Amino acid sequence: MYNQCRICGTGFEAKTARRMLCDKCQKNSSKEQARMNKAVYLSKLHSGEFMKREPQELVCKLCNKEYITYNNSDFCSEVCQIQNFIDTARCRICGVLLISVGIELTRGGACCSDECREIRRWNRAKKKGTIRTCTICSKEFINPGFSTMLCGVEGHITVAKNAERLAIKSKNLGKMK
16 A cells, blocks of 8 residues: 655555554654644745734834834834833832933843842842851851852851861870870
């Protein structure tokens, strides 16, 4: 019996009437089916079959210019979109307009001052779970990315001094004997 493969479309000799895939597609049927589905989808996408939206005539929220678009964009151009973001961007912590502080951003994530930046840094560390407690002084600190249990320079100096003291004590005890 001679059949045509459902995936690749090539002809093949089928041993039973129920067989619908050639030997190649039978071995990798899920991969081949996914590849064919993707090819069909891309073909339909490029042919415009999925473009069911009609062009719309809108007014830019920044410059009040009329423009035609297929999506629901609020701005006529990327320049207007960026300028609107600069004009309306606010500090992530206290909500102050950044332009009033003299900061002009084209992307989000800014803070108006060092204090707000530090608060944001601690909030992000709490969210990620990277806040640790120093084993020496019990002070909380943000883990810098590697496993450390000391809060910083002061903690390291304290540990080094304690190690030196222990070494000196052990030498002194050895001399007394």
